[in-house]
Structure formats: structure tokens, C-alpha cells
Amino acid sequence: MTENNEMTEVKPSLPTYSMWQLVRYMLALGTWGFGGPVALVGYMYRDLVERRHWISEGEYKEGMALAQLMPGPLAAQLAIYLGFVHYRFLGATLVGLAFVLPSFLMVVAIGAVYKAYGGIGWMQAVFYGVGAAVIGIIAMSAYKLTTKNIGKDKLLWVIFLVSAAVTVITKSEIVWIFLGAGVLVWLWRAPPKFLSGGTVNSIAAPLAAFFAIDTLDWHRLGQLGAFFAYAGSFVFGSGLAIVPFLYGGVVQEHHWLTERQFVDAVAVAMITPGPVVITTGFIGFLVSGFWGAVVAAAGTFVPCYLFTILPAPYFKKHGKRPAIVAFVDGVTAAAIGAITGAAIVIGRQSITDLPTAALALITIGVLWRFKKVPEPVVVVVAAIAGLVLYPLTVHP
Known part of the structure; x- marks a missing residue:
């Protein structure tokens, strides 16, 4: 795929595939597509x-x-748009659901195990290693x-450093910095005409209890829905861009x-396929069970x-x-x-001793030296290392 600064003009074309073929493809990609947003959009192109x-x-x-212009997860938005290309709103809806559903079900299952057995040593040991590798x-x-x-853009470097410093100091993401940065670069590079006068540059629980709604904390569900809808509406960039925002809201x-x-x-x-932001489903499950996962994922x-289907007809x-x-x-x-x-x-929370520091540095070294190593492989190796090191360093 060659890079091109200008978008190729799109000519109308007739589909050579059925809508259900595309839905089946996205269902498969959401099931085995490891590697994060960059890898997923690469798979779609290939x-x-x-x-x-x-x-x-x-x-x-x-x-x-x-997808790059609108806030939200890059790979999911691209999948939705590709469903829209020939099969309009129904295609976009079914393709989006097919792409997200497999990883959602996986994180709900992992969340149930985590919630039920989180205190068991093997799971703590796994995350001891995985947490360091994630850093x-x-x-x-x-x-x-x-x-x-x-690159070498001085204005973008200033924005980058200010945003990083504010995130470290406040331990949260401030949306107004994002929006302000966008407006600043807009006014600097392409000011509107009215400013251009000068030059401006629980696994064992019964199934019914798992899905029960009569014991739900509806206020908490409302908070979850509002927070994750806000996150899904204002976070730009790759899946990892939502991490600081979630940290500020969910933890702080x-x-x-x-x-x-x-x-x-x-x-x-990181260890499940599909979009990285499906972590919101895992978080929702830990907070309010299955329906919390549904609300959090839907909100995101x-x-x-x-943001993908509404502007699609006008974007060209x-x-x-x-x-x-x-x-x-x-x-x-x-x-x-x-x-x-x-x-x-x-x-600061994951790197707590020399072994975790070493795991983080080794992860960086491996990803630097072997650029084609899939991240899930690194995470699995870190999990095995955690199982070995955790009993020796934390609970001998």
C-alpha cells in the first residue's frame, strides 16, 4: 500500500461479494485478529x-x-465504514457488531474468571508478569x-510535551487539552478567512443470576453508560489513546x-483479539457484572x-x-x-521491583529489535515469566 497525501477519488462500483460474506469475514477477524489497530487495518487492506x-x-x-478524523477506535470505525461502502447503514451496523462481538464475549468470560478467582495466586502471578510487559x-x-x-514539527512537540506532563501530574486525561490542541494547530496552519488579516501559521453462579436485572444498581449503570459514552465521543487516535482517559475516570x-x-x-x-478498547467491556464487568459490560461496551x-455512518456520505x-x-x-x-x-x-503501579522492571525493559528491547513479533506472543511469554517469578519474589 503506497502512501498518498491526497485521497484517491472514489468511483462508484458494484459489489462482488454479499453483505453476509463481509459480515462473516469481520466475525473471523474479530476472533483471530491480534496485534492492535495498526495490524487490524492492515489485515483489512490485505x-x-x-x-x-x-x-x-x-x-x-x-x-x-x-476513521482518523473522527474520535473513537480506528479499526472498528474502518470496519464500519467498509460495511457502509456497498451495503449502507444495514451493512455498517452488522459489520460493526460482527467485528466487536467476539472480543466482547472473550473479555466477559475473562472478567468472570477474574472476579471469581482474582485472589488465587496463579492469576495474580500471571498479571504480575503481564502488567510489566504491558508498560x-x-x-x-x-x-x-x-x-x-x-516528526520535527515544533508546535506538535510542544503540544505533545504539555499533554504528557499534564497527564503525569494530574493522573488523568483532560479533554480540553485535546480540543484546544486541535484548534491551536488549525488556527496556526489554516486560519479561517476572518482571522487572515496578517500571516498566521462468577463462573459457578447460576446462569440466570449472571444475567439478572432485578438486583442491578441502576444508578451505577447510568454512571457507566454516561462515562463510556463520553469516552467514546472524545478520544481520538488508536485504541491506546483511551487508556489515560479511562485511568482518570475509572480509577481517579x-x-x-x-x-x-x-x-x-x-x-x-492486549491478550484478546479485536479492538483494544474492548477493555471497556472488561472494566464494566468488574464494576457491575454482565450488564455493566454491555453498557460500557455500548457506550464506547x-x-x-x-461518528462513522453519519458523516460518511459527505466526507468525500x-x-x-x-x-x-x-x-x-x-x-x-x-x-x-x-x-x-x-x-x-x-x-509506577506495575513496575514494583527489579523483575518487573526487567520484564518491561526486555519487552521494549524485543519489540525494538524484532519488529514483526506479535504483541500477544510477548504478553503470553510475560504471563509464563510471571508464573515463575511471582512465587519467588513476592510470596516465596
């Missing part, structure tokens, strides 16, 4: 554009541009995002989870669904405007800064 020729290169690039993965992701998106503000549980939630997202993904006309491109660049720089700050904040 399978749907290059191999099967279901989607044209122009349609794919158009979907990528829209290394986040750190490498932040590095890659920084070099790719910020609402105290729904401990810092240890939050790191474990991020780890669960419904906004990104709407306005998506290349310099003001919009500049705004997205500013928001992206702030998001990368927040991810970097979050790695430091969360690292």
Missing part, C-alpha cells in the same frame, strides 16, 4: 483490497481518512506514534477499580458508529480541507502525549 478485491483502494483510503508495549507504541506523527474520579485492576484490564485487552462503540466533499487536517494533527499530538504520560503513571 484481505479485502489486495486479495479479494471486494473494496477498491480509493474506498479503503477514504475509510481510513474518516513496555505502551511505551513502544508511544514511541512509534511520536516518530510517525510528530469514580474509584470503580484499583490501579492494579486497571492495569490488569489493559492487559486483558455507539458513538464511534454514529470536505475531508481534504486544510483546516480539518490541521485540527486532526493537533489532536493526535495531544493524544500521543497523553499515551506517553499514561505509560509513566501506570508504570
Whole structure:
């Protein structure tokens, strides 16, 4: 796939596949698609554009541009858009559900085991190792995002550093910094005409109890829905961009989870396929059981669904405007800064001794040296290391 600064003009085309074929493909990708958003969008290009020729290169690039512009998880939004290309709103809806559902069911199952057996040593040992590896993965992701998106732009570097510092100091993500960064870069690079006068640059529980609604804390569910809908509406960038935002709300503000549980939630997202932000389903399960998971996941993904299908018919006309491109660049720089700050904040809780520090550094080294090593493989190896090291270092 070649890079192109300008979006290829998309010509109308007739589908060479059925809607259900695309739904089945996305269901499979959501089941085995490891590696995070960058890998997932790469799989879609390889399978749907290059191999099967279901989607044209122009349609794919158009979907990528829209997914990067709108807040929400990149891979899920691209999948929704590709469903929209030939089968409009029904296709977008079914494809989005197929892509997210497998990983949602996985994190609910893991959440049930975690909640029921979280105090058992083997699970603590697994997350002892995995938590440290996750810090290394986040750190490498932040590095890659920084070099790719910020480069030598001094204004973007200032925004990145300010956002990282604020995240470390406040231990939370401040949405207004994101929006302010977007507006600042917009005004600097592509000011509106009215400003251009000068130059401006429980597994064992009965199944019925698992799904019961008569014992629910409806107030808590309402809080969950509102918080995750807010997160899904204002977080730009890759799946990891939501981590600092969730940390600030789930741990610092609402105290729904401990810092240890939050790191474990991020780890669960790393070891399951599909979109990274499905960790919201795991968090929701820990807070309010199955229906908490449903509310949290729906709150996160419904906004990104709407942000994809509503502007899709109009995006070809306005998506290349310099003001919009500049705004997205500013928001992206702030998001990368927040991810970097979050790695430091969360690292304080996961890096507690020499073995965990070594695991984090080894993870960084492996990902640096062997760029094609899948992140889930690193996490599985870290889990095995945790099983070995935890009894020796924590509970001999």
C-alpha cells in the first residue's frame, strides 16, 4: 500500500461479494485478529483490497481518512465504514457488531474468571508478569506514534510535551487539552478567512443470576453508560489513546477499580483479539457484572458508529480541507502525549521491583529489535515469566 497525501477519488462500483460474506469475514477477524489497530487495518487492506478485491483502494483510503478524523477506535470505525461502502447503514451496523462481538464475549468470560478467582495466586502471578510487559508495549507504541506523527514539527512537540506532563501530574486525561490542541494547530496552519488579516501559521453462579436485572444498581449503570459514552465521543487516535482517559475516570474520579485492576484490564485487552478498547467491556464487568459490560461496551462503540455512518456520505466533499487536517494533527499530538504520560503513571503501579522492571525493559528491547513479533506472543511469554517469578519474589 503506497502512501498518498491526497485521497484517491472514489468511483462508484458494484459489489462482488454479499453483505453476509463481509459480515462473516469481520466475525473471523474479530476472533483471530491480534496485534492492535495498526495490524487490524492492515489485515483489512490485505484481505479485502489486495486479495479479494471486494473494496477498491480509493474506498479503503477514504475509510481510513474518516476513521482518523473522527474520535473513537480506528479499526472498528474502518470496519464500519467498509460495511457502509456497498451495503449502507444495514451493512455498517452488522459489520460493526460482527467485528466487536467476539472480543466482547472473550473479555466477559475473562472478567468472570477474574472476579471469581482474582485472589488465587496463579492469576495474580500471571498479571504480575503481564502488567510489566504491558508498560513496555505502551511505551513502544508511544514511541512509534511520536516518530510517525510528530516528526520535527515544533508546535506538535510542544503540544505533545504539555499533554504528557499534564497527564503525569494530574493522573488523568483532560479533554480540553485535546480540543484546544486541535484548534491551536488549525488556527496556526489554516486560519479561517476572518482571522487572515496578517500571516498566521462468577463462573459457578447460576446462569440466570449472571444475567439478572432485578438486583442491578441502576444508578451505577447510568454512571457507566454516561462515562463510556463520553469516552467514546472524545478520544481520538488508536485504541491506546483511551487508556489515560479511562485511568482518570475509572480509577481517579469514580474509584470503580484499583490501579492494579486497571492495569490488569489493559492487559486483558492486549491478550484478546479485536479492538483494544474492548477493555471497556472488561472494566464494566468488574464494576457491575454482565450488564455493566454491555453498557460500557455500548457506550464506547455507539458513538464511534454514529461518528462513522453519519458523516460518511459527505466526507468525500470536505475531508481534504486544510483546516480539518490541521485540527486532526493537533489532536493526535495531544493524544500521543497523553499515551506517553499514561505509560509513566501506570508504570509506577506495575513496575514494583527489579523483575518487573526487567520484564518491561526486555519487552521494549524485543519489540525494538524484532519488529514483526506479535504483541500477544510477548504478553503470553510475560504471563509464563510471571508464573515463575511471582512465587519467588513476592510470596516465596
